[in-house]
Amino acid sequence: MPREGILVHTPYERMTNEQVLQVHQASIQILNEPGLISFNREATEIFHSNGAEVASVSSSDNPCWLVKIPEELVLHALDSAPKTVKLGARNKDNSLVMNGEEPRVFFVSGSETNIWLDVDFQPYVKKSDPNIEVMVPEFHPRRGTVLDLCQAAHLCEHLETLDAFIRPVNIQDKDITEDNKDVNKFFASLNNTTKHVMAGLTSLKQLDNVVNMAKLIAGGGEELKENPIISFITCLVKSPLQFVEDTTQTLIEICRRGLPIVVSSSPQAGTTAPIKEGGIMAQINAEVLAGVTLSQLVSKGTPVLYGSVPVRARLDNLSDSYGAPESSQYNIDCVQMARFYKLPCYSTAGVCDTKTPGMQTSVERLFSDILVTLSGPQYLHCAYGLLDGNSTFCLLQAVLDDAHFQMIKFFLRPPRVSQAEIDDTLKQIREVVATPQKLYIRYIRPMLRSGQLSMPYPFEGDGETDNVLALAYERMKQLLSQPVEHIDPATTSRVFQEIPGILSRLNVYEERKEQ
Amino acid sequence: MSEDIIALLKENVIQGRRTKDDEGIDENMAGTPGVLELTQLALEKKISAETIITQALTAGMQVVGDKFTKKEYFIPDMLASAEAVGGAMDILKPYLEASDVATKGKFIIATVKGDIHDIGKNIVSILLKGAGYEVNDLGTDVPTERIVGIVGEYKPDFLGLSALLTTTMVVMGEIIEALKESGLRDKVKVLIGGAAVSDEYAQEIGADAYCVDGFHAVKVLDAFKEEKA
Ligand code: B12
DSSP states (O other), X not given: OOOOOEEOSSOOOOSOHHHHHHHHHHHHHHHHTTOEEEOOHHHHHHHHHTTOEEEEOSOSSSOOEEEEOOHHHHHHHHHXXXXXXXXXXXXXXXXXXXXXXXXXXXXXXXXXXXXXXXXXXXXXXXXXOTXXXXXXXXXXXXXXXXXXXXXXXXXXXXXXXXXXXXXXXXXXXXXXXXXXXXXXXXXXXXXXXXXXEEEOOSOGGGHXXXXXXXXXXXTSXXXXXXXXXXXXXXXXXXXXXXXXXXXXXXXXXXXXXXXXXXXXXXXEETXXXXXXXXXXXXXXXXXXXHHHHHHHHHSTTOOEEEEEOOEEEOTTTOOEETTSHHHHHHHHHHHHHHHHTTOOEEEEOOOOSOSSSSHHHHHHHHHHHHHHHHHOOSXXXXXXXXXXXXXXXXXXXXXXXXXXXXXXXXXXXXXXXXXXXXXXXXXXXXXXXXXXXXXXXXXXXXXXXXXXXXXXXXXXXXXXXXXXXXXXXXXXXXXXXXXXXXXXXXXHHXXXXXXXXXXXXXXXXXXXXXX | OHHHHHHHHHHHHXXXXXXXXXXXXXXXXXXXXXXXHHHHHHHHTTOOHHHIIIIIIIHHHHHHHHHHHTTSSOHHHHHHHHXXXXXXXXXXXXXXXXXXXXXXXXXXXXXXXXXXXXXXXHHHHHHHHHTXXXXXXXXXXXXXXXXXXXXXXXXXXXXXXXXXXXXXXXXXXXXXXXXXXXXXXXXXXXXXXXXXXXXXXXXXXXXXXXXXXXXXXXXXXXXXXXXXX
């Protein structure tokens, strides 16, 4: 049985059907005029041989072409792209089945930050009354490592609401190079969570090593096809409207290997996309459609997700403002476009502008987490633990986010109104009204332990103290003390023998021997 | 055999099952006799009311209280158990009167004149009854004269007053004055409660105690009893 996610019965939509059609038409026009600049020769050739108009627009040292994608190529691709995409997992009960027409949401971590934020609690004494001492969290940023990634995957394995894993930290150890980064990040993730693992690829040269590792772990090539325990994200289009040379090649190669892929675009309204909603929507939709079209031209039927990470520019420093309400508006619009095309949607929420866990973080995160979830994207990259845009990851924050998603999931349960329920409660009403005390409390009991009632916020302090961070920290330690099911010893040893470049400190069995 | 019934009775108090139709926490008990049926059965087996109260009802409530403190039980669980015990006490009342076993004491409770809030007062009633007190609830918006009249006639050990409004809490002071005028003030302990009042207010009007909630009230009453003994 795959994971259940949460079905949004009546998804929230911002645009009317007419507006959706307007965006679609505008995107089709953009794909044709101006079209996209392609820095990738092979993609250009693929488009050309399928009837797209191509013209060289560059000097010989930096070759690029203008590709005008005709409407029927796009429509064909939309036709052949699967409406249902399955993402497998080491534990098959953790696999995800996503249907583009069904607004069933799965919650996912990610994505790669450079800074890992350690937390510890220190006592502070009140100056005017030294008897009063409080514990205050202190945050210590540092560069992320591969062992941090193991820990992140370990924690995410135990976060109840988290459905799939995108690595939240960039591994920056001295012995990690471009040539061994991919195998190490995939192995560190796969070995510490039994949920689905998705990531971007750093070096195309590593693709086959990664795929072969996945085959070993899944139990063979056919098994991997049937249970794709890994998948990839590619941002092949750089906004506005440019096929990047290397990521486009990555997409082509992944499609050839038949693994699921996210075609994602991340325009920033105001700088790399128009600031107006209609404008950024027309552009991002064109960019994603261009990627989807290419994926289907390379290999018909490639499982592909409509990936959207639109944001608004901060006007004080032009960085991405994920906390801005407009970012959620754009994301929700993209979910609606993906549903219009019946493609499963990779969407974004939860990223915030603040640098440490705290009140602003909770406000910004919950705001987009709730709203974007309500729109019903299938694969919601909701950034458990991310802070400071895409720069910092903090385990403690991930634990707090899990609590938010539990509330959101609870809220989205279907309404409990039926004739049987009504009849039953009418009986209750008549009974209670006839008693002197007129209280319904006794009827709570049968529901109390059945999971039908929500429980108080898990990090509520005693009395009047706000102790949220300290309590979440306790929870975090408790989750990390629970074991994870690693890849078995025999497979691990094959992986280390057959896949070059994996750091020996990631071998949990070797380490145990040393101890 | 009698031990079995007492053990079963205690377990049913812990489960909060008043009758055989009640759902407890343990699903296996569905349909089996609850506290009321078992109390009846115990009496038929000639088990004394005192044994039933001390070894089954009070002992069971003790466990329930512990579970509540440990956050294993919620208010609805406490109330279900208290209601079950309250029902058992109604059945046992004639037997207690016949023997010399006394209840823990007579308790009159009322929401004062001008105030119709009664959720808190009702919860207090259920809990006190469950704790073994004989509770007489006069309802809401009860005129001062009626309260004083009943205290004179019924001679309760305790009088509980509830007020949730700053405009009606003053009535509590008036009731205490009226009790003094009728020469009844030293015959009854007065407890007050409700959102409007506080410890300081209790002292100001000369009440014997202020209670934050029903559980607190049970503790305060038990402390009074120890004082007396
Ligand atoms: C529910 C409620 C109502 C309900 C009452 C339903 C009912 N069946 O009781 C309704 C809607 C009818 C109502 C009406 C009004 N209400 Co009103 N109500 C409340 C509310 C929200 C909750 C009270 C409650 O039931 N709490 C839950 C129970 C379990 O708690 P509790 O009552 O405090 O009781 C516990 C303890 O206090 C203690 N206790 C209580 N009494 C006693 C007695 C003894 C002897 C002991 C030992 C212990 C004890 O044990 C209880 C169990 O744990 C309060 C808010 C609040 N902060 O209390 C306002 C509140 C009391 N109401 C308020 C007001 C203003 C009114 C109205 C005047 C509104 C209006 N303009 O019409 C009317 C009053 C009508 C009247 N004449 O009484 C104000 C009072 C402000 C003030 N000036 O004092 C409050 C504080 C709300 C507010 N912040 O504005 N109300």
